[in-house]
């Protein structure tokens with residue numbers, strides 16, 4: 084039994100007839116499936132582009148490194164946030180040019196730097212002196228951004244804990260870098276992922292604007308870029324602001340920047356979360372003291388991995404025409420580990436072995452972090468532009 | 473209109489109008505393209521870096537070939553490491569007294585592609601009877617071969633990339649091992665104004681093995697950023713301190729058809745600007 088009880092995910096009970104399209108998909112491709120809808124990626128790209136006009140969008144590949152996803156975004160005109168040589172290989176395969184990328188992993192081996200340079204990516208992010216020193220041999224080739232940390236304990240994923248220098252330290256680090264012949268082109272921050280409100284972004288933009296202007300007034304070297312990171316939220320549940328209202332205050336804060344400062348962002352989740360749907364099959368049922376357990380052929384070691392790593396609570400859809408009688412229900416994955424539970428505290432009508440369960444908004448940090456635990460095969464990934472997905 | 477922009481440097485770079493793409497591959501973790509440009513003719517680029525162009529390759533190939541060969545004066549056996557486009561080979565073939573030319577290329581595809589798409593680089597030299605092609609890693613070849621040579625020319629790609637093994641201390645040591653007494657090793661060594669560290673590390677690594685180690689330069693328009701440096705490594709200090717009359721006499725006797733090389737330039741090429749000398753102290 085899972086030791087910590089999870090909050091209930093949003094659940095939709097749809098008429099049994101609506102399961103048909105999902106059933107067809109698994110009859111053709113097998114179960115479990117993860118269905119990517121490129122049309123939704125394009126839509127998300129357009130809406131973020133509209134909400135942040137003039138901001139260069141660098142898709143954070145880590146959110147979903149599937150080839151179809153990356154290809155779709157390349158076609159939309161996105162640039163890319165890369166963190167590893169593996170991500171570089173993927174971009175090479177789909178013929179994205181290196182000068183369209185920024186390497187944002189703050190900690191790099193010499194080989195990582197060389198791989199990126201060889202690929203033609205000359206922009207890098209660092210956050211401490213040891214990392215700056217690694218660029219001395221490449222100082223004439225690179226443009227470096229300094230990552231500043233703005234802790235965000237209210238975001239489910241606080242990315243300023245592990246990386247980033249403090250704002251108070253930033254100017255001094257930039258000066259030390261200049262003394263070593265390394266030019267700092269600007270600042271970057273990452274306000275946290277799935278941010279509930281834009282205040283951390285606006286605060287960080289304001290502080291970075293101050294730092295940038297102060298630096299440019301007092302130094303010969305001019306900074307020219309602000310990278311506002313990712314963190315743009317998606318509505319897993321009803322409490323999430325829409326992207327236009329989330330970005331409006333950020334747009335305002337960006338007005339503080341002098342005109343010559345280029346602004347870029349590294350959205351991951353927002354561009355892809357809505358674009359994937361998981362389809363899995365009930366393979367076992369048990370009535371236990373805490374409710375009815377359904378065992379699915381996908382779980383937290385597979386597509387629902389973000390349930391653990393990303394703290395995401397994906398909306399669940401089941402199909403039944405018997406909506407009058409419901410049971411307290413727990414949905415678990417197929418592995419033998421008791422942590423493998425992806426929905427608890429829900430009430431749904433009875434399902435049978437062979438019935439389908441659909442997970443929605445499963446495009447970000449899902450297949451990206453899936454494992455092969457127990458050697459259960461991962462969900463097959465297919466593409467579809469059908470509106471059901 | 474299509475353009476090809478070099479991605480060597482974040483702060484600046486050169487860009488070409490692409491009149492026509494002649495060849496392009498995205499295999500083996502690299503991107504290679506050959507295109508036509510109205511000023512530079514056929515241009516070959518690898519992973520965002522210009523490798524060679526028809527218009528200015530003669531400056532590079534003549535510098536890397538005629539300076540060591542005429543400085544030595546009695547070259548019979550030449551080893552070319554890399555150089556798959558055939559440009560160095562073409563220049564070496566102009567020396568009638570050379571008896572054998574071995575070229576070590578890591579991949580025959582480079583040679584085939586160059587013969588087809590950059591035919592002026594080799595200009596028939598691949599068919600010269602003195603020429604022998606070895607398909608092997610250059611670093612491996614010099615570590616294992618029993619043969620010895622009077623001149624070794626390393627015509628490699630940049631050290632960030634597939635050419636990395638051709639910039640190691642071991643490679644230089646192995647080159648020395650297969651040089652005849654009084655022989656000379658020359659290597660492509662980047663543009664010091666932008667890549668000073670490359671020059672410094674080569675100097676550190678070659679000094680260990682050779683009594684005389686310096687650089688000479690030539691300005692090649694599409695290797696942007698000022699003059700390109702070529703390393704010079706030999707145990708015979710006199711090779712690069714010849715008087716002009718001797719070089720002139722050898723040049724006349726060799727009857728080379730050249731467009732860049734002159735005996736005066738040969739001696740002048742070793743005169744280094746202050747900003748390069750500073751790195752060699």
Ligand SMILES: Cc1ncc(COP(=O)(O)O)c(C=O)c1O
Pocket residue numbers: 143145146164187242273275276277312313314315349350351352353447
């Ligand atoms: C450096 C960096 N940039 C961008 C992102 C993407 O964040 P999000 O998916 O919240 O937009 C991440 C996520 O971990 C990150 O670490």
